Every structure is written in C-alpha cells, then in structure tokens.
Amino acid sequence: MEAIPEAILDTIRRAEKMVLLTHVHPDGDALGSALALRDILEGLGKKTLVFFEEPISFLYTFMPGSDRVCINFEEVKQFAAGGAADSVLLIALDVGDKNRLGRYREELTALAPLLVIDHHLSYDVFGDYSLLEVGISSTAEMVYELALALRATVTLPAAKNLFAAISSDTGSFRYDSTGPRTMRIAADLLELGVRPDEISSALYDNSSLSRLRLLKEVLDTLQLHAEGRVAVVHVEGDMFRRVRAEMDDAEGFVEYPRSLRKVEVAIFLKEKKDGQIGVSLRSKGNFDVSEVARMFGGGGHRKAAGCRFHDEDLSSVRGKILAAVNARLATGA
Structure with missing residues (x-):
C-alpha cells in the first residue's frame, strides 16, 4: 500500500x-x-x-x-x-x-x-x-x-x-x-x-443444525449451464421456514457451487424477507464477476461480487444473470 x-x-x-x-x-x-x-x-x-x-x-x-x-x-x-x-x-x-x-x-x-x-x-x-x-x-x-x-x-x-x-x-x-x-x-x-x-x-466451523439442513435444500436446487462452466443455486422463503433457519444461515453458500471442478462462475440467488432478490457471484480463473454485478447496479471484486433486484421473481432474476454471464463467457471476457 x-x-x-x-x-x-x-x-x-x-x-x-x-x-x-x-x-x-x-x-x-x-x-x-x-x-x-x-x-x-x-x-x-x-x-x-x-x-x-x-x-x-x-x-x-x-x-x-x-x-x-x-x-x-x-x-x-x-x-x-x-x-x-x-x-x-x-x-x-x-x-x-x-x-x-x-x-x-x-x-x-x-x-x-x-x-x-x-x-x-x-x-x-x-x-x-x-x-x-x-x-x-x-x-x-x-x-x-x-x-x-x-x-x-x-x-x-x-x-x-x-x-x-x-x-x-x-x-x-x-x-x-x-x-x-x-x-x-x-x-x-x-x-x-x-x-x-x-x-x-x-x-x-460454527454451523447450526438448521444451517446444514438449509444447505441440503439449497444444494438440491443446483443447475449447471454452459457445459458445466456455470453453477446456479437458490434459496426461497419457504425453505427457511421449513428447516427453521435464519436468513443469515445462508451466508457463504455460494462457495459450494464454486468448488465444483469445472465451474468458472457460481451464482447464488437469495429471496429475502422484504421481497428483494440478492445475488452473490463468485468466479475462478479470469472471469470478472464485478462486471456482471455492475450491469445490475451492484459491484464488488473480480472474483466476488453481488447485486440486488427489486419487484422481480427468482426465475426472472436467474434468467437475467445467466444471460449476462453466458454472453461474457461467449466473448471470452
């Protein structure tokens, strides 16, 4: 410095x-x-x-x-x-x-x-x-x-x-x-x-039992795109209620899809209590996820970034983020 x-x-x-x-x-x-x-x-x-x-x-x-x-x-x-x-x-x-x-x-x-x-x-x-x-x-x-x-x-x-x-x-x-x-x-x-x-x-190493149960629910939503280069998981409000988890229990879940061998970009969509959809992005290699986050009013670092959506559902947000990520992968950005 x-x-x-x-x-x-x-x-x-x-x-x-x-x-x-x-x-x-x-x-x-x-x-x-x-x-x-x-x-x-x-x-x-x-x-x-x-x-x-x-x-x-x-x-x-x-x-x-x-x-x-x-x-x-x-x-x-x-x-x-x-x-x-x-x-x-x-x-x-x-x-x-x-x-x-x-x-x-x-x-x-x-x-x-x-x-x-x-x-x-x-x-x-x-x-x-x-x-x-x-x-x-x-x-x-x-x-x-x-x-x-x-x-x-x-x-x-x-x-x-x-x-x-x-x-x-x-x-x-x-x-x-x-x-x-x-x-x-x-x-x-x-x-x-x-x-x-x-x-x-x-x-x-400080997880609650409800956090582990929530993680199981989230991993069950895993989807792979772009021949395995992109992984997406999400959490919805009823998942929290089902396992009696807190909103903060989902902290860090984006790291799990990121850990997959071929994955270059991991996306975690989180439905919040106020109706917002929070998006966490992580990457490996040269992919700059901060560029994707900035497209939607967010920001962060090359390998870790995020953004938020208001008045949209999970499906819509997933589609927009995937389209932005796939477009950058196609151009080698």
Missing part, C-alpha cells in the same frame, strides 16, 4: 469524535475493520461510535467488541452534536458506493466530514476524503496500515478482528487478492497473539 497522505492523517489527528460506518448487511471485513479501528482510535484518546442500521449477524458475534455497537440513529446525532467544525469525523469502511451506506446515508453525510476507506474495484467516488487501494485483499489490511501510520497500538482484540476480517475477505487466504503484504500483516497479527485456529473455527 502506498504511503497514506499526511492530510488524511492530520484530519484524523484533529478529530475528537469519530463515527464509524460500513455498508448495509456488513460482512466479516466490514465488521472486523470497524471494530478494530474503533479500538485503535480509542487507544489514541478519541471518542468513537460504531453505527450499524441493524443488529450484527449472529455469525460475527464472536468478534471482540461486537456487543458494543449503536443501531439507533438518534444516538449518532446526539454523539456528533456540538464542537468545532473539524472535531467530528465520519469514517466509512468497505463502502464502494454512497447508496451502500443505507437508508440514513443523506442524514449521516450531513453530520460531519466523511472519510471513505475502501478497496473495491467498483468504487464510486464520494465523501470529503478518500483512502482507496484497489486490489488490496481487504479493508482490514488498510486499517492495519493506517494504525502503523498513526503510530497507534494494535491491541489483541483489534488484532483478532483484523485477522478475522482478512481471512473472511480472502476466503481464508485462498483468493488471488492475497499478496505478500497480506501474509506479512497476518504474521504481524499472529505475533500479537492471534490464534488462527480460534478465528477459523469461529468463522467456518
């Missing part, structure tokens, strides 16, 4: 209070980065508040400090009130698009200056300051570099959250975004006392 601009470091140093934000339905990188940065900033004497629109998924409650977050926007306004113009700073982590800040995005960005820290290829410039490193493994990697630049202490709880975030966003260090610097940072975190077996167990 290139040197962090002194102007950004000075902005952080001047601020007395900071509100840490991330995208809606935060993943492991978003959560781990926010929780770790809060710990790092508090070590520098800053007052901090981590705000999410909704409670943290049970999948990530093992993260240190996950029980100390705010989900009430009125509390955010009270926290940010008063003080000099540069005494309050918003920091958005792992957010590649302003819309991903959620339903309070306009009110939030009106409260104070905004610093965006992100690593997405599909980053859409917004905010007053930005720290962008496309191609780096995770936002957590950037948070660690920021801590070093600020000469801040990285405590063991922060180190655990950073390691969990990096592991989550690299598929346990399997994706090609994992570089030498990623592994050096991981080694630094181990030297601070992180146990990789503990983090891996919490992330990957």
Whole structure:
C-alpha cells in the first residue's frame, strides 16, 4: 500500500469524535475493520461510535467488541452534536458506493466530514476524503496500515478482528487478492497473539443444525449451464421456514457451487424477507464477476461480487444473470 497522505492523517489527528460506518448487511471485513479501528482510535484518546442500521449477524458475534455497537440513529446525532467544525469525523469502511451506506446515508453525510476507506474495484467516488487501494485483499489490511501510520497500538482484540476480517475477505487466504503484504500483516497479527485456529473455527466451523439442513435444500436446487462452466443455486422463503433457519444461515453458500471442478462462475440467488432478490457471484480463473454485478447496479471484486433486484421473481432474476454471464463467457471476457 502506498504511503497514506499526511492530510488524511492530520484530519484524523484533529478529530475528537469519530463515527464509524460500513455498508448495509456488513460482512466479516466490514465488521472486523470497524471494530478494530474503533479500538485503535480509542487507544489514541478519541471518542468513537460504531453505527450499524441493524443488529450484527449472529455469525460475527464472536468478534471482540461486537456487543458494543449503536443501531439507533438518534444516538449518532446526539454523539456528533456540538464542537468545532473539524472535531467530528465520519469514517466509512468497505463502502464502494454512497447508496451502500443505507437508508440514513443523506442524514449521516450531513453530520460531519466523511472519510471513505475502501478497496473495491467498483468504487464510486464520494465523501470529503478518500483512502482507496484497489486490489488490496481487504479493508482490514488498510486499517492495519493506517494504525502503523498513526503510530497507534494494535491491541489483541483489534488484532483478532483484523485477522478475522482478512481471512473472511480472502476466503481464508485462498483468493488471488492475497499478496505478500497480506501474509506479512497476518504474521504481524499472529505475533500479537492471534490464534488462527480460534478465528477459523469461529468463522467456518460454527454451523447450526438448521444451517446444514438449509444447505441440503439449497444444494438440491443446483443447475449447471454452459457445459458445466456455470453453477446456479437458490434459496426461497419457504425453505427457511421449513428447516427453521435464519436468513443469515445462508451466508457463504455460494462457495459450494464454486468448488465444483469445472465451474468458472457460481451464482447464488437469495429471496429475502422484504421481497428483494440478492445475488452473490463468485468466479475462478479470469472471469470478472464485478462486471456482471455492475450491469445490475451492484459491484464488488473480480472474483466476488453481488447485486440486488427489486419487484422481480427468482426465475426472472436467474434468467437475467445467466444471460449476462453466458454472453461474457461467449466473448471470452
């Protein structure tokens, strides 16, 4: 990562209070980065508040400090009130698009200056300051570099959250975004006392019985296309009800079709409670799924991306995504 601009470091140093934000339905990188940065900033004497629109998924409650977050926007306004113009700073982590800040995005960005820290290829410039490193493994990697630049202490709880975030966003260090610097940072975190077996167990070996039953239902929907190069699975609302599973139990299911030998693109369609259809895309080889996601208002990385559809059914969404993927496969994109 290139040197962090002194102007950004000075902005952080001047601020007395900071509100840490991330995208809606935060993943492991978003959560781990926010929780770790809060710990790092508090070590520098800053007052901090981590705000999410909704409670943290049970999948990530093992993260240190996950029980100390705010989900009430009125509390955010009270926290940010008063003080000099540069005494309050918003920091958005792992957010590649302003819309991903959620339903309070306009009110939030009106409260104070905004610093965006992100690593997405599909980053859409917004905010007053930005720290962008496309191609780096995770936002957590950037948070660690920021801590070093600020000469801040990285405590063991922060180190655990950073390691969990990096592991989550690299598929346990399997994706090609994992570089030498990623592994050096991981080694630094181990030297601070992180146990990789503990983090891996919490992330990957913590399934409920209902999750496994839901996985069986989802795998039964498997369809192969393009001579086995594309795999599609889906989950519908009645599947959750049938096995008494939670919406978050379907997290990560896209990795199962991706693991098939010949598959280059995996597609997971998820029917949500609000009627939306969430689409998760994963790839192997040179296929860039972020290009497909952007066609439908989404985004992400070359090997992992997603988008959402409103007021459409599963069949319609499946057809649109498959058509886009097949068209790119046909052209060798």
